[in-house]
Amino acid sequence: MSELEAFLDHVAARYRRALLIKTGLLAGLSLGVLGVLAWRLQVAGGATVWSVGVPAALAVGVIAGLAWWMRRRWMSREGTAAYLDRTLDLQQRLITAAEYSRMTSPPALYSVLAQEITQRCSTRHPRFPKPLDHTTGILLVALLLFLFWPHQGAIRRSLIQPPEEPPTAPTPAETPPDPQPEDASQPQDRASPQAPSSGSKQAPSPSTSTQDQGQGATSSGAGQSGKPEASPSQSSSSSSTPQGSSPDGQSSAENPEATASPSNPQDAASAKAASGKNPQRRETSQASAANQEAGADGQSSKARRAKGSQKDQRSGSSPGSTQGAGSERNASMAASQQAAAQAQPSGQGTSGTSAGNQEAMKGEIQRLLKEVSGELQQLQTQLAAAQRQPDPKAGTSTDPELYESPAAEDRAGGTQKVPIILPTDTAATKTPRPSAGVGRPSGEVSPATPQMTSEEASLTDRPAEETPSARQPIPPEYRSVFDRLQREGPLSEQTP
Amino acid sequence: MTQQHLTVPPEEFRKTFAALSEELHRVIVGQAEVIERLLIAFFAGGHVLLEGVPGLGKTLLAKSVAHTLGLSFKRIQCTPDLMPADILGTQLVVEREGRKQFEFAKGPIFTQVLLADEINRATPKTQSALLEAMEEHQVTVSGTTFRLEEPFFVMATQNPIEMEGTFPLPEAQLDRFLFKILVDYPSAEELSQILRQTTVVDIAAVHPVVPTERAHAWILNARRLVREVLVASAVEEYVVRLVTSTRPSDNGAENAAKRFLRYGASPRGAQAMLMGAKVRALIHGRIHVSFEDVDRVLLPALNHRVVLSFEAEADRRTATDILTELTEPLRTTVTNT
Numbered sequence: 001m002s003e004l005e006a007f008l009d010h011v012a013a014r015y016r017r018a019l020l021i022k023t024g025l026l027a028g029l030s031l032g033v034l035g036v037l038a039w040r041l042q043v044a045g046g047a048t049v050w051s052v053g054v055p056a057a058l059a060v061g062v063i064a065g066l067a068w069w070m071r072r073r074w075m076s077r078e079g080t081a082a083y084l085d086r087t088l089d090l091q092q093r094l095i096t097a098a099e100y101s102r103m104t105s106p107p108a109l110y111s112v113l114a115q116e117i118t119q120r121c122s123t124r125h126p127r128f129p130k131p132l133d134h135t136t137g138i139l140l141v142a143l144l145l146f147l148f149w150p151h152q153g154a155i156r157r158s159l160i161q162p163p164e165e166p167p168t169a170p171t172p173a174e175t176p177p178d179p180q181p182e183d184a185s186q187p188q189d190r191a192s193p194q195a196p197s198s199g200s201k202q203a204p205s206p207s208t209s210t211q212d213q214g215q216g217a218t219s220s221g222a223g224q225s226g227k228p229e230a231s232p233s234q235s236s237s238s239s240s241t242p243q244g245s246s247p248d249g250q251s252s253a254e255n256p257e258a259t260a261s262p263s264n265p266q267d268a269a270s271a272k273a274a275s276g277k278n279p280q281r282r283e284t285s286q287a288s289a290a291n292q293e294a295g296a297d298g299q300s301s302k303a304r305r306a307k308g309s310q311k312d313q314r315s316g317s318s319p320g321s322t323q324g325a326g327s328e329r330n331a332s333m334a335a336s337q338q339a340a341a342q343a344q345p346s347g348q349g350t351s352g353t354s355a356g357n358q359e360a361m362k363g364e365i366q367r368l369l370k371e372v373s374g375e376l377q378q379l380q381t382q383l384a385a386a387q388r389q390p391d392p393k394a395g396t397s398t399d400p401e402l403y404e405s406p407a408a409e410d411r412a413g414g415t416q417k418v419p420i421i422l423p424t425d426t427a428a429t430k431t432p433r434p435s436a437g438v439g440r441p442s443g444e445v446s447p448a449t450p451q452m453t454s455e456e457a458s459l460t461d462r463p464a465e466e467t468p469s470a471r472q473p474i475p476p477e478y479r480s481v482f483d484r485l486q487r488e489g490p491l492s493e494q495t496p
Numbered sequence: 497m498t499q500q501h502l503t504v505p506p507e508e509f510r511k512t513f514a515a516l517s518e519e520l521h522r523v524i525v526g527q528a529e530v531i532e533r534l535l536i537a538f539f540a541g542g543h544v545l546l547e548g549v550p551g552l553g554k555t556l557l558a559k560s561v562a563h564t565l566g567l568s569f570k571r572i573q574c575t576p577d578l579m580p581a582d583i584l585g586t587q588l589v590v591e592r593e594g595r596k597q598f599e600f601a602k603g604p605i606f607t608q609v610l611l612a613d614e615i616n617r618a619t620p621k622t623q624s625a626l627l628e629a630m631e632e633h634q635v636t637v638s639g640t641t642f643r644l645e646e647p648f649f650v651m652a653t654q655n656p657i658e659m660e661g662t663f664p665l666p667e668a669q670l671d672r673f674l675f676k677i678l679v680d681y682p683s684a685e686e687l688s689q690i691l692r693q694t695t696v697v698d699i700a701a702v703h704p705v706v707p708t709e710r711a712h713a714w715i716l717n718a719r720r721l722v723r724e725v726l727v728a729s730a731v732e733e734y735v736v737r738l739v740t741s742t743r744p745s746d747n748g749a750e751n752a753a754k755r756f757l758r759y760g761a762s763p764r765g766a767q768a769m770l771m772g773a774k775v776r777a778l779i780h781g782r783i784h785v786s787f788e789d790v791d792r793v794l795l796p797a798l799n800h801r802v803v804l805s806f807e808a809e810a811d812r813r814t815a816t817d818i819l820t821e822l823t824e825p826l827r828t829t830v831t832n833t
Contacts, residue, residue, distance in 0.1 A: 082730075096728040096784040109726055109783040112506070116783075 002101045004114060005077065008094070011126055012080040018128040023070045025131050029139035030062040036146040073129075088124045093117050503717040506783050512718070513539070513779045515705045519564045522700045524557050525693065526686035533677050533772075533796050534561060534651075536779070540771035541719050542674020543630055543650040545615075545665075545800065549657055552679045555613055558651040562609035566704040566711035567647065570607035574618035576661060580625035584635045600637060605629050608645055615652040616662040623669050626650065630672040647715050667759075667803065674768045675793075676800035725774040726784040732770070734830055735790055739766040741822050742802050756808035756818045761801040768797040787830050795819060 034055040041051035075083060081094035097117055100110045474482050513535060520531050530546075534557065537544045546554045555571075562569030572583055585603035589596055604610065605626070615623065629635050633644045652673070654665070670676075682690060693700055706714050740746060743760030744753045753760070772793035773785045780789075799815040808818060 091782065091784075091786040091788065092728055092731060093782075093784060095730055096726050099728050100726055107724060107726065109506070109724055112783050113726060 004094075004097055004101045004117065007121070008077045008080050008084075008098060011084065012075050012077060015075055015080060015083070015126075015128050018131070019070060019073055022129045022131045022133075022136075023066055025136055026139065027063065027066050029136060029143060030066070031059055033139060033143045033146060034059045034062065036143060040146060084121075084126050087127050088120065090117070090120060093120070504714065504721045506721065506778055506781075509718055509721055509778050510781055512705065512714075516564055519702050519705050520557070520560055523560050523693075523702050524553055525689045526682045527553070527557070527679065530557070530677050530679055532779075533675055533793075536772050536775040536793065537675045537677075537796075538565070538647075538649050539715075539718055539722055539775045540674060540768070541647075541722075542768060542771065543652070543672065545670070545673040545676045546651060546653045546679055547656050547676060548653070548679030549681075550655060552681065554653045554679055555611060558609070558611040558653075560702045561651070564702050564705050565609070565715065566706045566708035567608035567649070567715075568645070569609045569611070570604040571611040571613060572604050573613050574615050574622070576617060576619055576663075578618050578622045580622050581637075583622065583625050584629075584637055587638050598638075600640065600642070602642075605635060606642070606644060608647055608649065610648075610650045612650060612652040614655060616654040616665055618663065620663050620666060623663065623665060627669060627672065646712070647719070670800045671762055671764055673800060675772065675796035677796055722771065722774050722778060725777055727770065727774070728784070731773075731785050731787060731790060734787055734826070735766050735769050735773075737826055738769070738790070738794060738823050739763075739798070741826060742798065742819065744805075750822055752818060752821050756805050756811075756813055757802050758805045759803040761798045765798050765801040769793055772797055787827075791827055794823060 037058075038051055038055035041055070044051075078095065078098060081098040084090060085092050085094045093113060094117060097110065097113050100106045100113070103110075516535055517528075517531055520535075521528070524531060534544055534546075538561070546557070548554055559569060559571075572578070581603065583603050583605050585601050585606070587598040588601050590599045591597075592599075612618075612626065625635075629644060629648070630650055633646065633648045635642050635644065650673075655662075704711070739761045741750060742753060742757060743749060744757045745760075746753075769790060770785070773789035776789040776792055777783065777785045782789075795816055798819055802815050802819065804813070804815060804818070
């Protein structure tokens, strides 16, 4: 191998190494961007096809494109010579020398060319692909933007400071007897625009909201949302229940590790936020248990509030429902404050709960759940009916009394009066108008009408053609000239 | 083999070429490109056809080239009644030692630098008398072949505007010219300098750059050096692609070639391009041909080797326009590769 070939091989190896590094970096950054994009889509509550399929397809495309790109830039020895010629402005010296260097007896000028190349390459250095260039910079910026830009901030803001409650729709005419806890949950269902799945309209139950958020425990909730007749115990097994006061019962609702997938850091953050409120929630459930023990009538509604607060807390922990989180948190905080206020006078009621009381409490809870389930069914029916019929608004196309009922027009008789009567129609006229106005034609003929008179016609004896006009008479002063010309010959011959 | 073994080193060739060009510029004002192409064609071993209106110094240039190179020079003024024997020579009956015998009287073609002035005024028969001489550097008269003295260099001129009483050169004749060089008007500044130089008592004259006694050998060695210039296969392929792009009958011919050309360039055109590119590489201090060298000799080497179609003539398109349009994509590709 000649010195030139060794040089070219060395440069080619360095170039390939730099190309590999750059390609790897590009691939890593591209896949990182796509991964973050997939996570963003998943957090936004998009369908799996979009949140996983599209980034995966893009990733395949990126990898294929990078492979093609690298294949195009992968250089052989001759390619390296051409690349160096181009980058070092060697004017095809290297490709020429590379060809002649393979000859057994190179021509006389080859050595001169090799010396020239050595001189030029000693002063200039080849350029290799830089790992960090505009493309990698753009990808890095895109990755950082995807990671930290607006969505994450919105979630944090919603966790720290709940947004204002959106204006609620007018409540239907038939409202349940105790609408407070339902009102607390109703805006949640209406104000959760990021749960567009079909189940939310027909069954706005807590399990439905859980299903819409695409979390792990969706299968049972989905089945129950489609079946309103399902037993409350089933729904309580999948959704959060007041049994969460027992340590075992908190598994799905209050254990962030059980619901939040580890690949979703936002879920983990929200779950952590939820777990941070655990003592307060335990207090709430304990307070509701104390109220049960006291046997007051208002216990059912309070327990419902407490349950609602737990449900809201659980659904608020999902990152998808940012707007609903504020209202849920308000409701849960109000319920817990009420429960705490009621539990305080009873003092050590919670500590002295016996097993029998627990059984009674369990039964009471089941009864309350049935009641809540019935109310929910009723609300579902009302909501569905309200959604089916658009609200009639006066003056709009939904107003049924916007137009009168169409009456059949009597066109045959012409007896129907024109609704608009002009003053001229009723004004008295001095003279009759035989040929004007509305009415039958009089048959009179106006004297101003031109009269037709008969005329006799006959053919003329004279022919229609005109007789040829006589020649202009020759003026007397030119007569002699004309006579002389007439004698000499025809006029046309003398005309030039 | 090293540079010392070369009879004419590339550096000496470059310097001599520059000296020749400078000497010619003493009498020819401006026309730098014309002079460079003329000398390139000479060292490439070809002939040139100078085309331009009268009074641009074509004849002066030809005479000056012969003088600076230290070569013999003869001139033929072509007219319609010029006969081939007037160029080649004829057999004369001479009496020697009491015996009459034929003796060949050499014509003006037996020289080293021949100027055929207004060659398109000669009849095709007379024009064809130059064919053998230009290509094979020999003439055959009455069955006897005579070698011409090397280096043999023909410069022909023609007037593009005066077509009455002229005979356009046949394709075979045109193809034998390595370059067709278009001589344009000098600029205003150059014209002022021409006036200052030529309307005084002491008119500038050229002197031989290469001594006459060694001119013959030096020029032949220089021509050998030109043939030794290195060419990469990529450059050769580029020349081939440029030449084949002018063929309208090829399958992948460009639309412009099909529309405006009847016949494309011959293989002799490719040879002319590469030889011209080799000389250009040497005079620019390189011993290898680059793509740029090929580009610079493309038009003079090919613009008389393509036959325009009727549509091109109707559109008043010149061969230069069409060649530029045809080869531009190739040149762009090569430049960006």
